Amino acid sequence: MIHKSYDCLVVGAGPAGLNAAIEVAKYGGSVLVVDENDQAGGQLYKQIHKFFGSKEHYAGTRGFRIAQILLEEAKQYGVCIQLDTLCWGIDKNKKVALKHNHKTTFIEAKTIVIATGASEKSISFDGCNIPGVITAGAAQTMVNIHRVKPGTRALIVGSGNVGLIVGYQLMQAGIKVVGLVEVQEKITGYDVHKNKLLRAGVPIYLEHTVIKAIGETVEGAVLQDINQLLPPFRIDADMICLAVGLKPRIDLLEVLNVPLKQEHLFGGAVPIHSFEMEVTNGIFVAGDASGVEEASTALEEGRLAGFGVVSYLNLSENTYKAKQESIKRLDSIRSGTYEVRKIAKQNQINQTVRM
Amino acid sequence: MRITHHPILGTMEPKQELSIFVNGIKVNTYSGETIAAAMHASGIRITGTHPKHRKGIFCGIGQCTDCAMVVNDIPNVRVCVTNVEEGMIVESQHFLQKDLHQHDS
Numbered sequence: 120m121i122h123k124s125y126d127c128l129v130v131g132a133g134p135a136g137l138n139a140a141i142e143v144a145k146y147g148g149s150v151l152v153v154d155e156n157d158q159a160g161g162q163l164y165k166q167i168h169k170f171f172g173s174k175e176h177y178a179g180t181r182g183f184r185i186a187q188i189l190l191e192e193a194k195q196y197g198v199c200i201q202l203d204t205l206c207w208g209i210d211k212n213k214k215v216a217l218k219h220n221h222k223t224t225f226i227e228a229k230t231i232v233i234a235t236g237a238s239e240k241s242i243s244f245d246g247c248n249i250p251g252v253i254t255a256g257a258a259q260t261m262v263n264i265h266r267v268k269p270g271t272r273a274l275i276v277g278s279g280n281v282g283l284i285v286g287y288q289l290m291q292a293g294i295k296v297v298g299l300v301e302v303q304e305k306i307t308g309y310d311v312h313k314n315k316l317l318r319a320g321v322p323i324y325l326e327h328t329v330i331k332a333i334g335e336t337v338e339g340a341v342l343q344d345i346n347q348l349l350p351p352f353r354i355d356a357d358m359i360c361l362a363v364g365l366k367p368r369i370d371l372l373e374v375l376n377v378p379l380k381q382e383h384l385f386g387g388a389v390p391i392h393s394f395e396m397e398v399t400n401g402i403f404v405a406g407d408a409s410g411v412e413e414a415s416t417a418l419e420e421g422r423l424a425g426f427g428v429v430s431y432l433n434l435s436e437n438t439y440k441a442k443q444e445s446i447k448r449l450d451s452i453r454s455g456t457y458e459v460r461k462i463a464k465q466n467q468i469n470q471t472v473r474m
Numbered sequence: 475m476r477i478t479h480h481p482i483l484g485t486m487e488p489k490q491e492l493s494i495f496v497n498g499i500k501v502n503t504y505s506g507e508t509i510a511a512a513m514h515a516s517g518i519r520i521t522g523t524h525p526k527h528r529k530g531i532f533c534g535i536g537q538c539t540d541c542a543m544v545v546n547d548i549p550n551v552r553v554c555v556t557n558v559e560e561g562m563i564v565e566s567q568h569f570l571q572k573d574l575h576q577h578d579s
Contacts, residue, residue: 156535156555167482181482238537248540250519250530257534257554265511266477266486269519269531292477335528336519 128228133161135406135421136234142425144196160186251337255362270358282362283312385410395427509553
């Protein structure tokens with residue numbers, strides 16, 4: 120049952136939202152998490168591969184299992200999770216519109232955490248809207264959740280981690296991956312995922328793009344090298360899987376008219392926020408909605424937003440150390456090859472958001 | 475087109491069987507699955523028509539509305555996020571009614 124008011128409303132039950140909810144509830148705050156899907160866990164629920172990284176981010180555990188761990192922990196601390204519920208409006212006074220079963224209810228929250236994640240980008244080509252052209256997320260949902268093959272021969276477009284992981288998961292589901300197309304000169308995802316496809320002998324088309332999908336429903340794709348030195352050629356495939364990036368879902372933040380910034384490293388327009396992930400008085404952001412990165416950053420940003428809520432509500436004064444550790448872990452994820460992300464994030468942070 | 479055995483997810487557990495009708499064709503399905511999954515399991519990929527092309531599943535999570543169909547006489551139902559019910563009547567939705575006779579085959 121939904122009450123009329125909460126200490127904290129979290130929009131989105133993915134890794135960021137759940138972790139934020141857990142921290143707030145741990146310090147005694149009443150928390151409601153809403154999610155438009157009928158299953159909690161966000162995209163974790165569809166991930167059947169083992170994650171890597173550090174112990175704090177569940178390295179070695181499969182994605183759907185991480186979702187179960189977070190859910191168990193959230194329930195243990197008394198977090199209320201309301202699924203099938205769409206948050207379609209918020210205002211600066213933190214009044215919230217929630218739709219469930221075609222009916223809208225309005226509630227009030229002292230703080231809000233926006234953890235709405237990201238949505239998939241698309242590219243345009245002749246025939247890009249015929250049946251059989253699907254997003255990587257849709258293909259993953261079909262094979263891992265519904266256990267139905269959306270096709271038998273798949274062409275993957277985009278070699279980021281999503282394209283590589285989904286490509287491998289399609290193979291695990293018994294679908295032949297007939298090629299991987301990447302417009303850049305090298306594969307952009309992690310080597311560990313790349314090697315799984317290379318070992319399986321998947322043809323890689325670098326500096327190529329799809330210019331046409333053939334058929335009433337997809338029967339093939341026409342590829343061309345981006346320098347147009349060679350004639351276009353056809354590949355037989357009955358599905359074209361688009362893994363061409365993600366952009367933060369900031370619709371609710373746009374309604375609030377908070378300052379945004381364009382940052383291509385994070386997928387597009389991202390909100391300016393404080394170290395504690397606050398975008399404006401008592402409203403926080405976490406996870407891909409604050410800039411598309413990974414599950415590990417989402418988990419950590421969720422925790423950080425949770426600490427932010429705890430400080431805002433004066434539930435505890437002892438979060439300083441935990442907060443610093445959280446920031447340190449985020450910095451370590453954004454290091455080495457990903458140093459550029461650390462710099463981009465620094466430019467996105469502004470401590471004066473509350474004014 | 476079902477994945478009954480999966481190296482990580484294991485063998486599919488038995489579920490209650492249901493049937494729905496997609497454009498008059500009986501489709502066998504399982505309780506708890508979406509209309510879109512049931513259609514794909516039976517090899518039906520077209521959800522409707524647009525004046526220039528056919529439409530199908532695109533995002534699979536209820537965001538893009540490309541999969542909108544008429545379900546039990548209710549139009550604009552996103553079949554990728556709507557679960558099957560026994561005896562459901564699912565029909566293709568046509569972008570323009572006047573195109574119906576041209577595209578419906």
